[in-house]
Amino acid sequence: MPSTRTISANGIELFLLEQGQGPLVVLCHGWPELSYSWRHQIAAIADAGFHVVAPDMRGFGRTSAPDDVGAYSIFDTVGDMVALVTALGETEAVIVGHDWGAPVAWHAALFRPDMFTRVAGLSVPPPFRGRARPLDSLRAGGVTNFYWQYFQTPDVAEAEFERDVATTMRKILGRGVSDPAAMFVTEDKGFLGNIPPVLTLPDWLSEADIATFAEAYRHSGFRGGLNWYRNLDRNWDLTAPWQGAQIHQPSLFIAGSRDSVITGLIGAKRVTELDRVLTNLRQKLIIEGAGHWVQQERPDEVNAALIAFLRG
Template identity: 70%
Template sequence: MSTSRMISANGIDMFVTEQGSGPLVLLCHGWPELSHSWRHQLPALAAEGFRVVAPDMRGFGRTSAPQDVEAYSIFHLVGDMVALVAALGESKAIIIGHDWGAPVAWHAALFRPDIFKAVGGLSVPPPFRGRERPMEALAKNGITNFYWQYFQTPGVAEKEFERDVDYSMRAIAYGVDTLFLKEGFGFLGDTTIERKLARWLTPEDQAHVVENYTRSGFRGGLNWYRNLDRNWDLTAPWQDAKIEQPSIFIAGAKDAVITGIIGGKRVSEMERVLPNLKRKLIIDGAGHWIQQERPAEVNSALIDFLKEVSN
């Protein structure tokens, strides 16, 4: 059985769920999620001889949510994982991330190869640092309605999502219509449309997530997006750097993150950044929330990878 507790690390209090013993594996969730997103992975990986720890990431759930927008940079997020490894009494770890957790995992491997001996990313390919800031690149290309832009102004997206947390979570999990906002609508689109519960979520899962976000609000997680340009500035020393550790990438074939022009290119060229890529698994018929939608396939791939790299 998994257990949960609070751990102080990197100046914040982190809520973590953990299970098993053996080599340490950190599981980093994305937006708008919680450590609960890894509920299918904790017991499966623990049963294969690993110590698995899934935190509520900075700004999410029961973990601290600093007020300052700048406290959510990629340096803070990776710093949290470095400090968590130490707080757990370990010196090495394998780190796996999904959605926003994937950039945390990729950058953790990039910044601290002495700690993170292997890395995995779900749904979001490894970092290809472009030649200009993300927001500037969007504007230069005449794009004004991408969801990253909508998330930039504090309070706007928070108000939309917090109006009806249950509806917001149903809509996001089920899959919003587009990542480009339609005229007159927010991220969720037309809220008069009924949003069913995604087939891979139980009413209990939904209630858990809604309860947490009703209490915490959405500000913390949205602040990650408000650091996109800042992260570009901070990562200048790693321009064109490679992640040399053993790595794995898993995504759903129907995930909008990898089917677009930019995402598709990054998936096809990821070996440039990951010279030691052990496996690239694209699961047919699956969408973005891959470890919840298709846990058996994800668990099998992760277990094979973990056994290979922990020997």
């Protein structure tokens, strides 16, 4: 069983799940998730001979959630992981990220190749910094109802998601981003309005899992995680020096074939062009039939790929 502790790093308190001894592996979760999202990976990777830490990321769960929206940029979130490695007394680590954790992992590898010697991203391809800010690009393309846009105005999505937290978690995890209908928000329906009720949970998600997520979000609220989306354009501005940069460390990409993040027009193109950014891509694993929550849905296949990659 993983142990828990809280570590001071980069000016915040990071809550961790931790297990094992050996080379350090950092697992970065996404939205709306927790370190608990890695429950099937932590012991398996620890048993393979590694020291595994899975933090609640900045703004999530039992980790600090700064009030300032500007405190959730990619520099802050990568800075947390750099400071965490240092606080653990290490100089090197392998970093693995899923969903929003994947951009953290990819950028950690870009910003600090001396520290992050291998990198794996799940569900979200590596950064292709486009020619314009993401939200500007959506508007220019005539898109006004993408969920990124709905998340921009403080208090709107928070109020919707916090009205009934258990239902929110059932809908987002039980169907969620694997359902393309969830990506676009119908006026007056909110984010959840296009997602049908989830009467029966998928076999990989239990009522106890939902209760764990719901309890955490009733306590923390949703603002911290939503603030990551409120830095999308700012992150584009901040990463200008890395325009066209490549990641040369050994890398791994894993996604589910039914994940709308990689089946949409932009995502599908990025997945076919991974080697433009990842010059040392060891494996591209698309798990047939899996959706967006790939490490929870298909833990055996994800664990096997991660451990093989870590042993490299």
